[in-house]
Every structure is written in structure tokens, then in C-alpha cells.
Amino acid sequence: MTEVQPDTIVSPPAIILVEPQLGENIGTAARAMANFGVTDLRLVAPRDGWPNERARAASSGASHVIDNATVYDTLDEAIADLSFVIATTRRPRDMTKRVEGPEDGLAELVRESAAGRTGIMFGRERWGLQNEEVAAATIIVTFPVDPEFASLNIAQSVLLMSYEWRRVACSAPAAPEPAQPPATREEIAGLWQHLTGLLKPSGYFRPEGMAERMERNLLNILSDARWDRQQVRTLRGVLNHLAPGSKRGGDDAA
Template identity: 50%
Template sequence: MAGTNRSDENLAGGPAIILVEPQLGENIGMVARAMANFGLSDLRLVNPRDGWPNERARASASRADHVIDAVRLFDSVEAAAADLRYLLATTARPRYSVKPVRGPDSAAMELRRRFETDQPSGILFGRERFGLSNEEVDLADEIVTFPVNPAFASLNIAQAVLLMSYEWMKSGLGENAAPRFQAPEVLQAGKDDLYRFFEHLEATLDEAGYFFPPAKRDTMVHNLRTMMTRAGFSEPELRTLRGVLRTLERRRRLDEEAGA
């Protein structure tokens, strides 16, 4: 979805995103786009299969050019993570390792804590086909895994980066983790307007013979008023509904006059 204000300044910083031997330029571009969506900018590539720069990556990044232009290349995970103090490895599979395992929300909170105390951090993401090797996971401090369907646990690399990027941004919002925009508040109509609508509706239904048998009228009115009250109509909405009733009344009168 396109943003509402293209003049907004790009957020930048946060943990490094390290892709190990990514295969497709399109996936790298979608990773860059996901990072830009949530304020990350440090993308590091370890031996991308198709080399770098990659025009398919740029095209898929959908104008996340500041991420693409700042990409750094490395020939090993060790080199890519050398300047970091804390490193997470993403995996969907249980490992023999006894490393601590976090969910994405907990991992993002720990990344945020490290970031705020000036401890450079990063997240390792593996290859599209088989993820990270055990040896690569061994280089990380902790593991992060996602609560996915165990029968279908494989995530596209861009999806995995998107999930972690989202959690990263959310971790910095605290109690302000609300949607970026909301629908304007609609004030409910005053009770006098609501009660006049009740009278109008019930009179119209009386004329149409809706309340039948007459012995059940009170129960039917009660049910109608309960529904209408629960809806929380605004004053303009009540005016619209009363306009509908007036149209139906006018139509009924015309039909009666035509049949007279």
C-alpha cells in the first residue's frame, strides 16, 4: 500500500539485516522494501549468487533506493558480523544447539534494548532453499523462530525479514503502538433524535402491518429498539434512515391512490 505522504523523511538505523548467499535479485529487492517499510537501512549480503549490483533487486525494491544503495558485500558470515556485539539467527527448524530461542516479539525487544545502549546488533537470514547451516547458526548468540504452522513452516526470505522488521518498529513504539492513522470519530446521535426515529419506524411498520400478531407487538418493538440502540447511529445516519422511511411511506401512498 502506498504511503499517504511521500515527503516523509526515511527512518534509518536499527539492527543489520544479513542475507547469507541470497539467490534471487528479486528477493533481495523485496527484503530492501520490507526494511524500508519499518525503518531499517543496514542490509548486508554474503556472497549473493548473481553478484552485485543487481538491477532486478533495485526494481523489486519499489523505490527503497536508500537501502539498495547502501548494501555492503561480504565473503563470509564472520566478516559480515564482525562489528556486531549481538547476533540473532533465524530458523524454522529445531537445532541441536542449546542456544536460547526467542519469538520475534521477544527478539525485537532485546534488539531494541541493545540498540538503545549502543550495542550494534544484527539478524542472520539463510538461503531461500535451505536456510542457515548449523555452523552459521553457531556464530549467533541466540535463535529467533516464528510461530508458524508446523506443517508448513517455510517462509520466503522477504516474509521473514518483514516480520522481524515489523516487530522491530513496534518495539520502539511502546504504549503508542497504534495504527498510523484512524477513521475519524463519529459521535452518536442524541437520544432525542434516536427516540424520534423509534417513533417514526414503529409508526411506519404499524401502517405496513409488520407487527403481527398484535399480541407480540411489545416483544417485537423491544427487539427492534435493542438492535437500533446497539448500532450507535450518528445523527446523519438517523437522517438517512428517516429519509428511507419517508420514501417507503410516499411509495405506499402512491400505490394506494393508484388502486383507489
């Protein structure tokens, strides 16, 4: 279970590193997490495998973070149980996705942590996150860096986000729990796959060269909304009802 520091009243976010290359980068990111009481490290397909002794050495004693790190084959698996996810990126994206600064973005994450588990994802050392990965997040957070030298390494990015989380969390008032638990990223992805699976045979995604972008835009719309689990269940019941060959009048999970 994620550890909560005594002077915070909310659970820390998971830190998701997507396809990290060097063990040293994982270790320094773990050290940055430990500085601010963030302990849930999730690695998506680390290039050099796991465990990694270089990561342990570079963590400078943050062994509890390294020892408890979990490894996933895909990003979808790594964020499946999360209900609110921040994507960190400095590049402009060809999509409609809300962009916040660290202060506002982390304040929103802290509020959402009262309802469900949260996470922050960081991309590859060389080119960051891909568009479809950003689309799976709830919002984008970008740092107000000098545009003449905007490059941050993974550990710097993790440090900035972990610091801002702790600063906000230590002063945040207790938030009431929602009447319904929020939908997880896995449930949102399932709704998206259900919807696109019904639209493809109808020829909705055309012209063919635009299909991938149109599907990603749908994922953006669904990821940005604050669905709860019952709403997703109801919508999937509606989709089942509209599917060709469905039996009208059955249980539509509403």
C-alpha cells in the same frame, strides 16, 4: 551511518542475507526493510553478484537501501562489528542455543542496541542457515507458524522481523549505556579461535568424528555470553599465560 526514524530512540539492526540467490528476493527484502525504517542491508556472497538490477526493480523504490547495501565474502566479516545477533530459523538444531519468539527476541535486541550494534541474519532460500552460522549468533528467533506449512520466504521473514523491531522500538524506554562496551562478534570469534587453537594440540577434541561438533559447542557457549570487551581481553590474556612456552609474569592484557 544507519538512519533512525523520528519515532524511535534506538538504532535499527543490520539485516544480513547469507548467500541469497535471486536478485528479486534481495529487492523485496529491501522493500520490507524500508517499510519499517531499517536501512542497513548486508549481503554475504550473493550468487548473482552485486549490484543487481533485478534487485533494484523488485525493491519498488527502496533505492536508498539498495544503494547502501554492502557485500561481504563471509558471514564472519558481515557480523564482525555487531555485538548482538539474532539467527532466524524454523528448523530444530542439534545445539544448545536459546530460542525466543519475535516479540521477546526483538525486545532483547532493542535493549542491547543501547550498548552496541545489532543485527538479524537470514539464511539461503533453500536450506536456511548452517549450524556453524547459527552458532555465531547470540540467540535464535523462530516464528509461531503453522507446523503443517511452516515455509516463509526471505522477504516475508525480513518483513516480520522489521515490523516487530519497529513496534518494540517505538515504545521502548531509553536504556542506560553500559560501563564497558560489549564485545563484538569479531572479538568473540577471536576468543574462540584462540581457545580452540590451544586445545587442539592437547588432543581435547576427541574422538575425531566429534571434533567439529565440540568446537561448535564452544562457539555457542562464547556467543551466548554477554561479554564486554575488557572481559574478552582479560580472558585472552589468561589463555596467553597458559599457552605452552609463554613467559609467566608478562603483560597478560588484564
